Amino acid sequence: MEPIKIEAPIVDQKTIETLKAGDIVLISGIIYTARDAAHKRIVETIEKGEKPPIDIKGQIIYYAGPAPAKPGMPIGSVGPTTSYRMDPYAPKLLELGLKGMIGKGKRDQKVKEAIKKYKGVYFGAIGGAAAYLARCVKSAEVIAYEDLGPEALRKLVVEDFPAFVVNDIYGKDLYEIGRSQYQELFKF
Amino acid sequence: MREISAENIRETVKKMCIEANYYLPDDVLSAFDEGIKKEVSTVGKNVLGILKENASIAAKNQIPYCQDTGFAVFFVEIGQDVRIVEGDINKAIKEGVAEGYTEGYLRKSIVDNPLFDRKNTGNNTPPIIHFSIVPGDKLKIKMAAKGGGSENMSRLAMLKPADGVEGVKNFVLNAVSEAGPNPCPPIIVGVGIGGTFEKVAYLAKKSLMRPIGDRNKDPRYAALEEELLENINKLGIGPAGFGGKVTALDVKVEWHPCHIASLPVAVNIQCHASRHKEIEF
Secondary structure (H helix, E strand, O other), rough: OOOEEEEEEOHHHHHHOOOOOOOOOEEEEEEEEEEHHHHHHHHHHHOOOOOOOOOOOOOEOOOOOOOOOOOOOOOOOOOEEEHHOOOHHHHHHOOOOOOEEEOOOOHHHHHHHHHHHHEEEEEEOOOOOOOHHHEEEEEEEEEHHHHHHHHEEEEOOOOOOOEEEEEEEOOEEHHHHHHHHHHOOOOO | OEEHHHHHHHHHHHHHHHHHHOOOOHHHHHHHHHHHHOOOOOOHHHHHHHHHHHHHHHHOOOOOOOOOOOOOEHHHHHHHHOEEEOHHHHHHHHHHHHHHHHHHOOOOOEOOOOOOOOEEOOOOOOOEEEEEEEOOOOEEEEEEOOOHHHHHHEEEEEEEEHHHHHHHHHHHHHHHHHHOOOOOOOOEEEEEEEEEEHHHHHHHHHOEEEEEEEOOOHHHHHHHHHHHHHHHOOOOOOOOOOOOOOOOOEEEEEEEOOOOOEEEOOOEEOOOOOEEEEEEE
């Protein structure tokens, strides 16, 4: 399958409409890392009626907390973290215009509904392939919540970052599709 | 009495933490090769190929295989004829972890308090240390860098004795099935059976220190390991959860005598970044 190249942030709604569960994408441009603690702070800020450190519109958030960069390297190893922990926060961010989320693992029904309703996409990266994925990161900079250490909000410039479309706006789910093709034991 | 210095332990622990995170063990790498042969899904094969490449990039550049460099978990067997000199062994292990995680550019993933504050301790301490006293004059330290994502998919149940073998099998398969793509498959499944509430979790964790392919010495438990592995690989989850036949690389079962009223079972899931080191002094 030929990978689809996409630019981040996502400015054209058509990009989202063309993406289907199972597609392989190569993401280039600016993305932001945020995981549990950063999500909590972003959403709390929004709920207080204040402005979060980044304009959410059109952005792709990468659920990741990198290892520290060795001297001369832009970033340390940086693979995805498990996404369901961000499920309580994701619908709010999608409502505010978030277009993409990169992580690993299943999302809950509310997130899948929000993806359809607000036209976003959930990408799955290969969990644990952190040294491999770090090569796609050209620069990294902490832009907020520095006290959170690995959980700080970081701006990354990425080039051809590989991921799979897991949940699309049409309600399809790659994890379910993939599993159904190879499942032989159905009791569980 | 054989004397081993705390300083020696500290220095060794520091190296273990760094090396465990940079170099994936040979048993895991061989299991990836086997997995590529067995996997029928093209995407699954590609994922396994990427994991191999990931391991070689990590080793070559001396960077962590996974950004989650884990909770440092130790199993320390102290021979009863060993005396630790020039310091405290707990402190030596803790300092070794702090230095290893700092000097090795490993991620610090521990918060000081689980419920309030959740402030990062900044050096990946404290570690989890399980001590046991054994005969002889050796000191054996086994270390695992245990990732949080797979740990979160682990489960424990106090089954009824009437649930028996089928109950245990169903519990393990349900745990793996529910975890699906979350714990970074292909996984290694550690199963503890028997003992008490705390012992069974310990057994499940300890079983993960055995190399891939190693079977339980009791043929009935060895057969159970093989049957569980075969059935887990029929769940269809596959590498990275994108579908396939290679969901688990191995299943390990450890057991302990238990109370007449109980049948405890624990499932500790290990991601493909199965980082473990073992040193004998």
